[in-house]
Amino acid sequence: MGTVIMHNVVSVDGFIADENDDVAPLHDWYFNGDIPITAGGDREYDHSGAGTGLKVSGESAEYVQSTWDTIGTIVMGRRLFDLVNGWEGRPPTGDHVVVVSHRPKPEGWHPEASYHFVDDVTAAIDKARELAGDRAVAVNAGDVGGQIFAAGLVDEVAMDVVPVVFGSGRRFFGGIDGRHLLEQPHVVIQGEGVLHLRFKVRRWRTGAAPVRPPG
Template identity: 35%
Template sequence: MGKVFSHMTMSLDGFIADPRDGTGELFDWYDAGEVAVPSADPRWSFHVDENSAGLLRGILANTGALVCGRRLFDHTNGWGGSHPVGAPVVVVTHRTPPDAADWKTTTFAGGVAEGIATARDIAGGKDVTIASANIASQALDLGLVDEVCVSLVPVLLGEGIPYFATLTGAPHRFDDPEIIPGKRATHLRYVVRK
């Protein structure tokens, strides 16, 4: 069975976006190198260093489903029906959109536990990636996360949307990180202690 992990790009002071959902230079590492890594959607391709390319290739190859919240889904317009990771998307929401049937690769779930369970079924033994900070926090509190990945970018935002906030089950503990140095980002992978 695949693992459930969250992966976010984060500033040194813990934010994944500015207060207006802008990512600005947080995502510069996706275009900071010479190695091309095509995504599953031809609209997006990454140009990163070799170490970051290995990380991205692993995520793209091993993800069988992606879980996000309604806010991110709306902000990205559902990635036009095709997320760059190339896997079906499970949206955790209490407000299923009226056009839900039109989203052929998207499933809507009413809660985090249901969303993760649905994603595990869809993934068919591959990994499940959590792509929303709020969903990642709730899933961690529920004991549903196996690994936390952080692509740490050398910038301080000062304020914004934190990667983990309002944790009710803290403290959460992790094993020592696997550290992958990259250009414009240091990638950290932490196995969650259960």
């Protein structure tokens, strides 16, 4: 079964968008290089859903390409789905999308797309893993991602940290409470205008010291 990775681009003070859901300069690094990130058949990945291919710096290219190639399913919240209209049924990577929502898929919305609407975070991860098979599940950060993380369903946290301070807005981990520990980063890559970090999540046993995940 594939790894569940909570991922997002994030400001240095921990926000994935401002209070108006504007990502502002957070995604500039996706387009500031000259190396395209390609899907099967050399088709460029479309991050925005608007036909704009990704071109990143050489330092970022290998990491981004290898990471995105492993993704089978994306898990997102209804807020993001509505903001981007589900990328018009064409997710930026992966073959399937699971949307955590109490509302069903909009009637008649892209029936050809493999989008599944689930109203519980545990059921959403179960469905995402089923669809992904041996490939990874990518969980978008934010309120829903934070709920999935707090429920102990995330294996790794991946952050693309951009040198900007928002001061307020949508937090990477949403509104979770309590202390949650991560391992030391096993990926640290400095790209042009971005720092790629990846951490394994520590597992806890009740009444015991934290347990390191295998690998």
